[in-house]
Amino acid sequence: MGFFSYFNRILPAYPASTKLLLLCSAVYSSGSLFAYADSPSVGKGESNAVQNQKETKKKRVVVLGTGWAGTSFLKDLDISSYDVQVVSPRNYFAFTPLLPSVTCGTVEARSIVEPVRNIIKKRNGEIKFWEAECLKVDPTNKKVFCRSNADANLAGSNEFSLEYDYLVIAMGAQVNTFGTPGVVEHCHFLKEVEDAQKIRRTVIDCFEKSVLPELTEEERKTNLHFVIVGGGPTGVEFAAELYDFVHEDLIKIYPSVKDLVSISVIQSGDHILNTFDDRISSFAEQKFSRDGIEVLTGHRVLSVSDRMINMKRKSNEQNISMPHGLVVWSTGVGTRPVVKDFMEQIGQGTRRVLATDEWLRVKGCDDVYALGDCATIDQRKIMEDISAIFKAADKDDSGTLTIEEFKDVIEDIIIRYPQVELYLKNKHLINVTDLLKDADGNEIDEVDVEGFKKALAHVDKQSKSLPATAQVAAQQGAYLARCFNVREKCMLEPEGPRKFRSGGRHEFRPFQYKHFGQFAPLGGEQAAAELPGDWVSMGRSTQWLWYSVYASKQVSWRTRVLVVGDWSRRFVFGRDSSRI
Numbered sequence: 001m002g003f004f005s006y007f008n009r010i011l012p013a014y015p016a017s018t019k020l021l022l023l024c025s026a027v028y029s030s031g032s033l034f035a036y037a038d039s040p041s042v043g044k045g046e047s048n049a050v051q052n053q054k055e056t057k058k059k060r061v062v063v064l065g066t067g068w069a070g071t072s073f074l075k076d077l078d079i080s081s082y083d084v085q086v087v088s089p090r091n092y093f094a095f096t097p098l099l100p101s102v103t104c105g106t107v108e109a110r111s112i113v114e115p116v117r118n119i120i121k122k123r124n125g126e127i128k129f130w131e132a133e134c135l136k137v138d139p140t141n142k143k144v145f146c147r148s149n150a151d152a153n154l155a156g157s158n159e160f161s162l163e164y165d166y167l168v169i170a171m172g173a174q175v176n177t178f179g180t181p182g183v184v185e186h187c188h189f190l191k192e193v194e195d196a197q198k199i200r201r202t203v204i205d206c207f208e209k210s211v212l213p214e215l216t217e218e219e220r221k222t223n224l225h226f227v228i229v230g231g232g233p234t235g236v237e238f239a240a241e242l243y244d245f246v247h248e249d250l251i252k253i254y255p256s257v258k259d260l261v262s263i264s265v266i267q268s269g270d271h272i273l274n275t276f277d278d279r280i281s282s283f284a285e286q287k288f289s290r291d292g293i294e295v296l297t298g299h300r301v302l303s304v305s306d307r308m309i310n311m312k313r314k315s316n317e318q319n320i321s322m323p324h325g326l327v328v329w330s331t332g333v334g335t336r337p338v339v340k341d342f343m344e345q346i347g348q349g350t351r352r353v354l355a356t357d358e359w360l361r362v363k364g365c366d367d368v369y370a371l372g373d374c375a376t377i378d379q380r381k382i383m384e385d386i387s388a389i390f391k392a393a394d395k396d397d398s399g400t401l402t403i404e405e406f407k408d409v410i411e412d413i414i415i416r417y418p419q420v421e422l423y424l425k426n427k428h429l430i431n432v433t434d435l436l437k438d439a440d441g442n443e444i445d446e447v448d449v450e451g452f453k454k455a456l457a458h459v460d461k462q463s464k465s466l467p468a469t470a471q472v473a474a475q476q477g478a479y480l481a482r483c484f485n486v487r488e489k490c491m492l493e494p495e496g497p498r499k500f501r502s503g504g505r506h507e508f509r510p511f512q513y514k515h516f517g518q519f520a521p522l523g524g525e526q527a528a529a530e531l532p533g534d535w536v537s538m539g540r541s542t543q544w545l546w547y548s549v550y551a552s553k554q555v556s557w558r559t560r561v562l563v564v565g566d567w568s569r570r571f572v573f574g575r576d577s578s579r580i
Contacts, residue, residue: 058083062144062164064134066093066116068470069372070170072477078485085162087146089133091116093555094193097470100237102196104245105575109193111562114555137342139365166367173373176334182304187329190234204579206325207254223325224261227309229301230330231265231272233520239265240523243291249575264294273520280528283538287522333468339374358510360480369480372473381460382417390449400446415509419462466513479511519546
């Protein structure tokens with residue numbers, strides 16, 4: 001119960017986390033992140049015509065995507081100040097963490113999706129939604145070109161363009177195949193609801209084909225060998241769901257082939273779930289071993305054909321071929337073609353991922369913001385500004401910093417450069433003044449600029465890219481919405497806040513991700529969890545915690561009821577084995 005109480009205590013803080021705070025003093029800026037509205041203020045005697053003119057001058061915000069980042073942005077945005085238009089090839093939001101459950105019928109696909117129009121109609125004001133795919137972004141003329149996915153035989157053109165003042169790119173990412181031959185042609189992916197439904201049908205096909213007469217036992221074994229490439233959270237959860245589906249439901253209705261089913265997980269690294277605590281990785285590997293799920297670590301896939309998957313064992317460079325009936329490819333994400341084309345236009349063609357600054361603004365492109373899986377934050381290095389920081393902190397121009405002067409600026413340093421706080425945690429330094437101790441561990445009274453640089457020399461090595469998770473995307477969407485909501489009250493400098501107490505500027509904090517933990521369902525009503533404060537929990541109680549968290553995080557009460565109903569139905573009646 002202590003563990004549950006701890007989680008319930010931190011969970012309410014999630015939607016109300018203060019990721020956006022204002023450091024308010026005097027307004028000072030030579031440029032602004034957001035342009036002020038140029039419409040006149042409305043006085044008591046202002047005519048209706050002037051009021052209508054003001055309405056028409058609302059800044060146009062175009063949002064590309066309705067995933068975690070885009071939906072979170074729309075839910076928190078004050079749309080009374082903007083003309084908002086949303087473009088997405090899907091007219092729904094999907095709760096993607098439950099996609100592995102959809103593949104095996106534990107949860108129905110319709111239970112984890114919420115129509116976008118249901119979400120936007122709840123807002124005070126009008127948001128226009130267009131079900132279409134963005135084909136091209138033209139940052140020079142501030143236009144996006146789109147094409148509808150509707151039936152081409154319907155009347156009217158399928159292509160159109162939209163103009164914007166601010167563009168929010170939240171298009172997510174596609175599966176990264178690393179150019180491996182045969183992956184696109186012969187593997188299943190698990191990024192969209194349609195992918196999960198396709199996997200479900202294929203699993204049933206494998207069993208139906210295997211019970212046909214006149215097949216050899218080797219052919220049946222091949223059809224019933226399920227391979228998952230990628231030992232991350234998605235791959236591991238799918239392997240666990242598939243194992244439960246097979247042993248709790250399918251072998252009862254396909255008893256003749258129950259001993260021929262096999263599941264393999266291929267991981268290029270040394271452990272599965274290598275982004276989790278080592279205790280969780282070990283627990284997962286041990287459980288899979290007990291269940292008979294083969295875990296092949298240290299193997300790299302070379303190619304995939306319609307019946308074979310070829311790989312290399314890293315330890316001895318041996319090539320191995322393995323027959324399969326189904327391969328699910330889950331090895332990370334890559335950049336979508338339309339985003340890659342946009343990167344070429346703005347001078348980021350040599351990068352692998354679209355780069356933004358700490359305020360989620362795309363580098364090299366004004367008034368365009370990117371968040372979620374399609375972008376990464378290019379964190380500014382503290383050593384680039386170390387001399388300016390020292391000069392601002394040295395208020396008496398003595399050429400040295402006292403402990404008091406250092407303490408006066410360290411809070412702002414941590415805000416502007418989050419890697420400093422991460423460095424302190426990793427080094428187990430309780431007080432920031434520990435950075436200014438001498439070689440013998442004694443606290444010093446003053447430090448010159450060279451000593452200051454030496455104290456912070458290794459901080460930038462702690463900078464890490466944020467993981468491509470729903471939690472990151474949702475926090476970024478909420479953060480950017482709050483930035484937009486106060487743009488007419490505050491101004492932001494192009495280079496962001498660097499006031500160090502004495503500067504006296506009116507600024508936003510950069511985006512800071514707050515990690516609320518992660519789960520890894522392992523099948524058999526067991527799960528592992530990694531929570532803030534280095535809490536690690538594994539077992540059946542953690543699975544019930546997973547149920548409660550995922551139910552609470554549904555986007556609406558409709559989906560919440562449907563998901564809980566699906567879980568209850570599965571406990572009573574088992575999973576449905578039909579292909580529908």
